Amino acid sequence: MRPFEYARAASTAEAVRDFGPGTMYLGGGTNLVDLMRLGVAEPERLVDVSRLPLDTIEPAGDRVRVGATVRNTDLAADPLIRSRYPMLARAVLTGASGQVRNVATVAGNLLQRTRCTYFQDVTRPCNKRRPGSGCPAIAGDHAGLAILGSSDACVATHPSDMAVALAALDAQVHVTGPGGDRIVPMPGLHRLPGEEPERDTVLSPGDLITAVELPPPPPGASLYRKVRERASFAFALVSIAAVLDVGRDGTVAGCRIALGGVAHVPWRAERAEQALIGGPATGEAFLQAAEAELEQARPLPRNAYKVPLARNLIVATLEELAP
Amino acid sequence: MNRTEGRVKVTGLATYAAEYPVENVAYAFAVQAQIAKGRVRRVDAAPALELPGVLAVLSCEAAPRLAEDADPELALFQSREVAYRGQIVAAVVADSHEIARDAAAHVRVEYDADDHDVRLSSDHPGLYQPEVVNPNFPSDTEKGDVEAGLSAAATTVDVTYETPVLHNNPMEPHAALACWDTEGRLLVYDTAQGTSGSRALIAGTLGLPEEQVRVVSRHVGGGFGSKGTTRPQAILAALASRMVGRPVKIALTRQQMFDVTGYRTPTIQRLRLGADAEGRLTAVEHLAYEQSSTLVEFAEQTTVPTRVMYGTPALRTGHRLVRLDVATPSWMRAPGECPGMYALESAMDELACAAGLDPVELRIRNDPETEPDSGLPFSSRNLVGCLREGAHRFGWEHRDPRPGIRREGEWLIGTGVASSTYPARRSPCKAVATMRDGDVLIQVAAADIGTGARTVLRKIAAGTLGMDPERVHVELGDSDLPQAPVAGGSMGTASWGTAVVRACEDLRRDGKEGRADTTDEVKADAELARHAFGAQFAEVRVSAVTGEIRVSRLLGVFAAGHIVDATLARSQFLGGMTMGMGMALMEETVTDEEFGGFLHRDLAQYHVPACADAQHVEAYWLEEQDGELNPMGSKGIGEIGIVGTAAAIGNAVHHATGHRFRELPITPAKILMARF
Numbered sequence: 001m002r003p004f005e006y007a008r009a010a011s012t013a014e015a016v017r018d019f020g021p022g023t024m025y026l027g028g029g030t031n032l033v034d035l036m037r038l039g040v041a042e043p044e045r046l047v048d049v050s051r052l053p054l055d056t057i058e059p060a061g062d063r064v065r066v067g068a069t070v071r072n073t074d075l076a077a078d079p080l081i082r083s084r085y086p087m088l089a090r091a092v093l094t095g096a097s098g099q100v101r102n103v104a105t106v107a108g109n110l111l112q113r114t115r116c117t118y119f120q121d122v123t124r125p126c127n128k129r130r131p132g133s134g135c136p137a138i139a140g141d142h143a144g145l146a147i148l149g150s151s152d153a154c155v156a157t158h159p160s161d162m163a164v165a166l167a168a169l170d171a172q173v174h175v176t177g178p179g180g181d182r183i184v185p186m187p188g189l190h191r192l193p194g195e196e197p198e199r200d201t202v203l204s205p206g207d208l209i210t211a212v213e214l215p216p217p218p219p220g221a222s223l224y225r226k227v228r229e230r231a232s233f234a235f236a237l238v239s240i241a242a243v244l245d246v247g248r249d250g251t252v253a254g255c256r257i258a259l260g261g262v263a264h265v266p267w268r269a270e271r272a273e274q275a276l277i278g279g280p281a282t283g284e285a286f287l288q289a290a291e292a293e294l295e296q297a298r299p300l301p302r303n304a305y306k307v308p309l310a311r312n313l314i315v316a317t318l319e320e321l322a323p
Numbered sequence: 324m325n326r327t328e329g330r331v332k333v334t335g336l337a338t339y340a341a342e343y344p345v346e347n348v349a350y351a352f353a354v355q356a357q358i359a360k361g362r363v364r365r366v367d368a369a370p371a372l373e374l375p376g377v378l379a380v381l382s383c384e385a386a387p388r389l390a391e392d393a394d395p396e397l398a399l400f401q402s403r404e405v406a407y408r409g410q411i412v413a414a415v416v417a418d419s420h421e422i423a424r425d426a427a428a429h430v431r432v433e434y435d436a437d438d439h440d441v442r443l444s445s446d447h448p449g450l451y452q453p454e455v456v457n458p459n460f461p462s463d464t465e466k467g468d469v470e471a472g473l474s475a476a477a478t479t480v481d482v483t484y485e486t487p488v489l490h491n492n493p494m495e496p497h498a499a500l501a502c503w504d505t506e507g508r509l510l511v512y513d514t515a516q517g518t519s520g521s522r523a524l525i526a527g528t529l530g531l532p533e534e535q536v537r538v539v540s541r542h543v544g545g546g547f548g549s550k551g552t553t554r555p556q557a558i559l560a561a562l563a564s565r566m567v568g569r570p571v572k573i574a575l576t577r578q579q580m581f582d583v584t585g586y587r588t589p590t591i592q593r594l595r596l597g598a599d600a601e602g603r604l605t606a607v608e609h610l611a612y613e614q615s616s617t618l619v620e621f622a623e624q625t626t627v628p629t630r631v632m633y634g635t636p637a638l639r640t641g642h643r644l645v646r647l648d649v650a651t652p653s654w655m656r657a658p659g660e661c662p663g664m665y666a667l668e669s670a671m672d673e674l675a676c677a678a679g680l681d682p683v684e685l686r687i688r689n690d691p692e693t694e695p696d697s698g699l700p701f702s703s704r705n706l707v708g709c710l711r712e713g714a715h716r717f718g719w720e721h722r723d724p725r726p727g728i729r730r731e732g733e734w735l736i737g738t739g740v741a742s743s744t745y746p747a748r749r750s751p752c753k754a755v756a757t758m759r760d761g762d763v764l765i766q767v768a769a770a771d772i773g774t775g776a777r778t779v780l781r782k783i784a785a786g787t788l789g790m791d792p793e794r795v796h797v798e799l800g801d802s803d804l805p806q807a808p809v810a811g812g813s814m815g816t817a818s819w820g821t822a823v824v825r826a827c828e829d830l831r832r833d834g835k836e837g838r839a840d841t842t843d844e845v846k847a848d849a850e851l852a853r854h855a856f857g858a859q860f861a862e863v864r865v866s867a868v869t870g871e872i873r874v875s876r877l878l879g880v881f882a883a884g885h886i887v888d889a890t891l892a893r894s895q896f897l898g899g900m901t902m903g904m905g906m907a908l909m910e911e912t913v914t915d916e917e918f919g920g921f922l923h924r925d926l927a928q929y930h931v932p933a934c935a936d937a938q939h940v941e942a943y944w945l946e947e948q949d950g951e952l953n954p955m956g957s958k959g960i961g962e963i964g965i966v967g968t969a970a971a972i973g974n975a976v977h978h979a980t981g982h983r984f985r986e987l988p989i990t991p992a993k994i995l996m997a998r999f
Contacts, residue, residue: 002425038578039428117913117922121578122428123357124918141913141922143992227869229909229990231935235927237991238869305870305992312868312995316733 001036005045012176012210015049019178019206025049027069027108030100035113039122040129050105054210057081062216068107068174068209072162073098075106085214087222087241091165094226097233107209110163110173110189113200114156114264115235117141127153128197135197143302144237147310148263150298154197157261158190159235164260165224167268168241171214177207186212187258190265197264220245220254221321227261227309236261238309244321246281253277255318257293262310269293272314281322283315290314324792324888327777328542337542340514341498341574348500349378351563351573352423353555354413354430355582356405359439359919360648363403363412367431371415376422378567380430382413387562390530395618396583396651397528397558405434406618407650408920409582411555416563416571439648439919443614445483445591450612450643453622457658458812460627464696467637469595472606476597478678484594484666485986488912488921489587490580490929491655495544497584498574501560508535513557515540516550517809518802519768524553529561541800543772547902548654549584550772551811581924585653586912588613588623590662594670602680602688604635609667612643616651620644623652624659628744628966629667631854634691648919654811656902657962660745661969665906665987668741668970673983676726682740682974683710683719683858694852702851702951705882706742709858712945713740713880717860727981734864736875737979741970743857747884747958748814751842753805754822756784756830763788763830765797768804769819774961775891776815782888783820783955787827805838813855813959816887817952821845824954851951855958857881859900861971865979870991874904874972875938882945884958892960896942899964905931906965907972908988 006026009015015025022044026032029050035041054067057078064080075081076092096104113119118126118136125133137145137155145155163186171186189201203209226239239260247253255276257269272293279285290311297307331337356363368380379385386400393401399411413430417423440449453462473479500512509531515521518538526536538557543550556573564571575584591612597605611625626640655661675682690707693700714720722738723729729736754767765784771777777797785792798804808818822839830837862876879900886892909930913922923929942964949956969987977983982997 001421002428003421037424037576115927117924117928121922121924123355124915136917140915140917227871227991229871229988230930230933231873231938232933233935234930234933302992305995308995308998309869309991316868 002042004043006048007045008048009052012052012208015047015052015208016177016206018047020045023047025208027105028071028103030104031108031112038120040120049208064214066106066212066214068211069105072101072104072109076101084217085169087224088162088165088169091161091224091241094224095161106212109160110209111201112159115159116145116156119156128156131198138300142300144235145303146263147297147299147303147306148267149192149265150263151193151195151197153195154193154264155300156193156197156264158263158265160266161226161236161239161260163266164239164258165241166212167266168243168256168258169214171212173209174211174213175203175207176210177204179204187266187268193264218243218245218254218256223317223321225313225317227313238262238306238313240313240317242317242321244281244318246323250280252279252281257314259310262306269314283319286315286318324778324782326775327781327797328771339495339498339542339544340500340512340540341572343500343512345500345502345570347569349416349418349567349569349571350420350423351414351416351559351571352420352427353411353559353579354415354427354432355579356408356410356412358405358434358436359408359441361405361434361436363405364433364435366413370431371426371429374422374426374429376418377415377426378418379416379563380413381562381566387565389528393528397553397555399555399558399562406616407648408918409650411559411583414559414563416567441647441649441914441919442916443589443591443612443645443647445612447645449645453620453642453644456622456624456627456642460624462622463641464630465639466696469606469608469637469639472637473595473597476605477600478674479595479597480670480673480677481595482670482673482985484592484669486590486662486665487987488589488914489655489906489910490912491547491549492926492929492931493545493547493549496575496577497550497554497556497580499557499560500570500572501564502570503564509561510537510539511557511561512539514543514550515553516543516546516770516772516811517807518770518800519806520809521553521557522802525557525561528558538802539800540770543770546772546810547656548658548811551654551809554584577926578924581912581921582650585651587655587658587662588615588652590625592625592666594666596670596674598674598678602678602685604633604689606637607633607635608639610641610643611663614645614647614649614652616649617646619651621652623662625663628660628663630696631694631744631852632667632742633689634695638695656899657745657966660962660966664744664966665969668967669973672739672970672974672977681724683714686710686742697852699850699852702853703947703949704854704856705945705947706856706858708945709856709880709882712943713858713860713878716880716943717878719860726978729979733866733868735867735979736862736864737975737977738860738862739971739974739978740858740860741967741974743859743881743963743967745813745855745959745963745966747817747853747855747952748812749817749821749845749953750808750814751845752807752818752822753840754819754826755805756826756837758830758835762794762796763790765795765823765826766804767799767819767822768802768807769799769815770810771799772810774810774895775888776810776819779816779887779891780819780823784823784827787824788831813961813963815959815961816957817959820955820957821953849951853952855881855883855960855963857963857967859967859971861975863972863975863979865976865994870994872908872976872989872994873938874936877904877940879964880943880945881960881963882947883960883963884947884949884952885956886944886946887955887957892944893942895960896964897940899962900940900942900968901932901937903965903968904936904972906987907969908990911988
């Protein structure tokens, strides 16, 4: 690991002020420290923001504000979150292990990097790690990688479960930075790889996430389901966060669907949502909606299974949510 | 009786190889080849040597000479040739692990790369028949007329199975600490499954007399075979220490472990079976294709268990090997038996389905009188007993054989069975027992790799002496102790235990000290087929929506002689079965065809079962009275638990889905793409 300086920020203002070239913010470190050991991340300076006073979960009118340094374990266990956003609590609990969740923060969870095997190995090319060096995953090992929104430069996936639930909940990410304070909506924090796969998010250097604000929970029933090879402690092959509101007349009044494990971003399935709203809440309609979404899929030979998996998962989850 | 070292382990006081406190210690970190084949053209160590705290850089341009006949995987820095990506080509020694690791990235190694070939296939032009397979079996055997047996059969199957590269992944990484004294003697704290053999190998590699080397491994955090023979970390620590004149410590990273500590060869196995109308085998053919490196011929004995299992008038087995630009495969829990029995026991299930016979009954009908290949009598054989007992406990009699018809919601449910077998060997061993103030000290260079060897040897000694085990103490894990064989091949307890019993018997005669050397006793063993057997039953649930597979029940019944300690034995069986579940459903190291070497080199990508996967795992055994084994009447149990598990689970997946998956691991991706 390359030698680096370490400083602990006393306030968000100080953290932003002290941010310079070669600086990275350190949260729980469950991803960044691993990447530093591997030589994938080589910060000259770490500003530890994990002890900033941003570790509370507070109601704000009909909304809930979750501080950036709230630990994943505390988020999932919080009575307010469990009662009003059970889908979010469940998503967080499907991620990582108890030990990792005890340390990992909300902001760090959003900003964790892809687990693509080439990205994590500095001896092999990777456009995300070394722009322009190529993407060996496309011809090589891509079984866990993206089928939606990928580019010829990158087929990486975003690994977070929590972010998938937040994307379905229309969460708002509060950011402070050299350019002042602003709010970035979810989805929208993460970006598709395009020609610049090295950029995971729309944040600029020095931007610091301070909170995630949850709007009132959408009406209807919600569910988070994650598919993986083993029963625990694995990244999603595909996951889904879904909310379905069916009116008394049997038509879909509201629908939110976000998918994990399929794209460079937590993927909001807008085409499927639009296909469903106002229509009947039937298995046939769910299937048509899923297929409308997955028409855009660009699977590779070894991740083609994700297309039927995502389709089945959308249909089965909506069927479970339908009254 | 509690595990002897349980308290020091759970309180963190047990000292592992990298943890010995030594003054003035330096740290080494390996630099690994970034090509799959070729030569090192030049090593520029200057950028690393300029960094503060860096003491030395070892490479083919700067390293002490090793013995000419050193194992090529241990002959570090002796040649410019690169045989595989990830091979150790240089190393940095520095004041701290972190400095060494950082400096390793600054060593500039230039290569002349050649085209590489890392892909095993059953039509590879380089395939050949090795003379022998591990440890010393003939590669090919033939008895009777297989073609005639197949043509005469009422039912035949001709099927091919594939297993991937697998890695052991013990919790404790491969680590070593080397210290030279002023007399030129070397002390290595290594993580080794046997210190006597390790001492011989390290001394031989370094060109030293054995008495100048001492290897200490008091606690070992798992090995499964990957620490059965000396790995490069011990040699690297010794070389680096000699070079800088300080003790040197090295701990491989998890990623490096995938590269340089061995793996189970991938296999492609073709099985042809024939059976008559009553389900009696008329012919069995089992051919395995596997790989080794260009450095060393390591020929896994994949089809050897087929020579043991079922009676047949015609039996042909064989192995074909191809030397690729890959690391050398090595020992992994039940080498040979584990991959071989996956294929044989899957094919037996296919035969049962094709013949319309119950798979338990098919196995019972083909239980042989004598060992099929050798014709030798068995010292004891209770496969049929295991199958019957397992079937009873599992509730097999209520099973509807039709595949793909049981469903609960989205979950398809199926059950499967497979047999297990593993040889019951023992090796010569020495031991000393000393009485002092009413306590007995047992000394033997055995290894406790987490199995409970200390506890078992205490129990064996106390039993022989008629003493309270609390007054018996065992010292092991040190090559200065009486010479002992490796904790491997499921023969540790049988070998060490024999010597401990004989030493204790000698102590009873002498009153003060007893000594044993079992060389003559082991040599005098009658020629018999000695094997443990077992039967494994699995129930799986396969999601028709997601392709997820969960093992809802796993039940094994084993016949492994006298079980010396029930608690430890149960752990061994459950551990082996759980590892077999990993092989069936998730474990796979991906070979990088473009760049060489392996992908998925960490535990986030190489999945082993989590606790949540082991929902309901049960192990039982039949007590066997077998006087032809050793004074304890025991057969080894370290490996048999993993043998057959993958087949039982694969057979259950077929029963659940109606679809046969012949490539491990059976993943959601494969289930979904089968579109059954």
